[in-house]
Amino acid sequence: MRRLNITAKIWLSVGVFILGYVISTALSQIQGAEARASLRATSEALFPAAQRSQEAEAAFQRMVKGFGDAVVMQDASALDRAAEDGQQVVAGLRAVASIAGLPAGRSQAAGGLAASIERMLADARTSYGAVLAGGLSGTSQDQMRALAARTDEAKAALARTKEQLAADLHLQLSALGESSARQESFGLAVFAATLILAGAIVHLTIRRSITGPVVRVIGGVQEAADGAARASAQLAQSGMEVSNNAQEQAACIQGTSASLEEISATTQQNADRAKEADRLMQAARQTVERAAHAMNDLRASMDLISKSSHQVAGVLKDIDEIAFHTNILALNAAVEAARAGQAGAGFSVVADEVRSLAHRAAEAARNSGSIIERTASDVSKGVELVAHAHAAFQEVSTTISSGTQVVSQIASSSNEQAKGIANVGQAIVRIESLTQRNVSNAQQTAEGASEMTSEVENTRKYLDELVAVVGLRNA
Amino acid sequence: MRHLQIFFIATVVGICAAVTASAADIKVIANPAVGASSVSADELKGVFLATKTSLSDGSHVEPVLEKGGPVHEAFVKEYLGKTDAALQTYYRSLVFTGKASMPKTLAADAEVVAYVAKTRGAIGYVSAASSTAGVKTLDVK
Numbered sequence: 001m002r003r004l005n006i007t008a009k010i011w012l013s014v015g016v017f018i019l020g021y022v023i024s025t026a027l028s029q030i031q032g033a034e035a036r037a038s039l040r041a042t043s044e045a046l047f048p049a050a051q052r053s054q055e056a057e058a059a060f061q062r063m064v065k066g067f068g069d070a071v072v073m074q075d076a077s078a079l080d081r082a083a084e085d086g087q088q089v090v091a092g093l094r095a096v097a098s099i100a101g102l103p104a105g106r107s108q109a110a111g112g113l114a115a116s117i118e119r120m121l122a123d124a125r126t127s128y129g130a131v132l133a134g135g136l137s138g139t140s141q142d143q144m145r146a147l148a149a150r151t152d153e154a155k156a157a158l159a160r161t162k163e164q165l166a167a168d169l170h171l172q173l174s175a176l177g178e179s180s181a182r183q184e185s186f187g188l189a190v191f192a193a194t195l196i197l198a199g200a201i202v203h204l205t206i207r208r209s210i211t212g213p214v215v216r217v218i219g220g221v222q223e224a225a226d227g228a229a230r231a232s233a234q235l236a237q238s239g240m241e242v243s244n245n246a247q248e249q250a251a252c253i254q255g256t257s258a259s260l261e262e263i264s265a266t267t268q269q270n271a272d273r274a275k276e277a278d279r280l281m282q283a284a285r286q287t288v289e290r291a292a293h294a295m296n297d298l299r300a301s302m303d304l305i306s307k308s309s310h311q312v313a314g315v316l317k318d319i320d321e322i323a324f325h326t327n328i329l330a331l332n333a334a335v336e337a338a339r340a341g342q343a344g345a346g347f348s349v350v351a352d353e354v355r356s357l358a359h360r361a362a363e364a365a366r367n368s369g370s371i372i373e374r375t376a377s378d379v380s381k382g383v384e385l386v387a388h389a390h391a392a393f394q395e396v397s398t399t400i401s402s403g404t405q406v407v408s409q410i411a412s413s414s415n416e417q418a419k420g421i422a423n424v425g426q427a428i429v430r431i432e433s434l435t436q437r438n439v440s441n442a443q444q445t446a447e448g449a450s451e452m453t454s455e456v457e458n459t460r461k462y463l464d465e466l467v468a469v470v471g472l473r474n475a
Numbered sequence: 476m477r478h479l480q481i482f483f484i485a486t487v488v489g490i491c492a493a494v495t496a497s498a499a500d501i502k503v504i505a506n507p508a509v510g511a512s513s514v515s516a517d518e519l520k521g522v523f524l525a526t527k528t529s530l531s532d533g534s535h536v537e538p539v540l541e542k543g544g545p546v547h548e549a550f551v552k553e554y555l556g557k558t559d560a561a562l563q564t565y566y567r568s569l570v571f572t573g574k575a576s577m578p579k580t581l582a583a584d585a586e587v588v589a590y591v592a593k594t595r596g597a598i599g600y601v602s603a604a605s606s607t608a609g610v611k612t613l614d615v616k
Contacts, residue, residue, distance in 0.1 A: 071571040072564050136567070141576050148573025 013201035020194020045101035056092035086121035239446030271414035323362035330355030513614035539599035
């Protein structure tokens, strides 16, 4: 059943319907033939038998009435009429007995009754004739009583026969009617069963193969439409957000690009300045090296000055010794002048003067010596300071070398940085164009999403129509 | 003129009274074995139309009729509501249908009295003037 397709199922239900119709028609034909046979038997046997027995009963009643009239009214002509009616009764009963197709008991009963009534008729005619001729004697009264009893019996038997035949007829007709009703209800039942079966198959087919799948499909499509609607709404929102973000991003990227250009210019300037600083540092190093040479020269000069000062101290010692010897000579001269008396007086003055000069020379020599000593110590200090300055210049030179190296590194880094920034700028330009494309793509996505939303709405309308067609109540 | 009319009517009534008997001139008699001393008009009618064979007290009765005569005519008319011919027809129909026999019919009051006196359960009627020796007279109510 499940493997059949819808067309086959529908044809199957139609086939079941046709089969049921054919079966019910065939059965009704068969039963109709049986009913016709039964009806023929009824119309050819039971119905005439019932009719004849009824006529016989009527004739019997006429006969009884005729005999009664003859006896009661003393009417002899009534006797003959009654006898004729009696003959009709007998003839009618014999006719009933001779009908073929009656139950044997009924035929025998009718035949027996005919014979009995025939005998009774003969007796009645004799007895009632005697009564009419001779009046009511005791014997005739007894005969009449006996006849009355026989009449009652015959009447009862006749009535019974008639009732039985009528009952047979009624029974047969009832059986026919019942059979017909049974046939009718059987046909109706077959038709109803067929109708129900075909209807059930059609219903199940429609439900399982059409409505069910359609309902499932509708449910699935509805869920899908809901999902698509949600997704498209989300998509539209996301698209809008992406578009907005991308626009903002584009603005940021433009700002970044401008900043990068500034940074690039600044970096370039930095590189230039670093080169300039490198150059200046090279110059400073050369200057410091020259200053270091000058300091070396200065130290050498200072050493020479120190030596000269020592040489001056030796000269001064010589001068002091000269002054000392001069003083001694002056003293000797004074002594000689004193001895030489007045002739030596002038000389003594000169000797004094020479001694004073010797004193002054010794004093000047002592003063110069201390000055020379102070000078020598100052020169020593200066040499020491020059050495310090030289060391400091050496350190400065070393530091400048390091600084030069660092500045060179800075310059090369700045160059690298400038190159990198240029690359970044190119990338940013690329990113900007991509962002612009993203913006347009996001806008297209948002538009597509809203279009999709309206398509989903259309889908839902069609689904509602489909639901109405299928006859579901959409929850 | 009015007196003449009254006289004429009175004369006719008188003649009629002379030739026909009335209920007052009839007495119903029964065999002394019958227990009841009175009988109702309906019972009497039933007994003589052969629809009853016993009285209300249970005693069996059998009607005895007179063969013609003013007393019979008066009884049949007064108590049975029929003419004699109709009564005969009625009895013949009873006999024909086997329901009853023809009742005992006697010629004169004296015969009736004698028959009733000797027949157990017999019930009959005679003129009021008749002797009722050996029978009992029933009151008809």
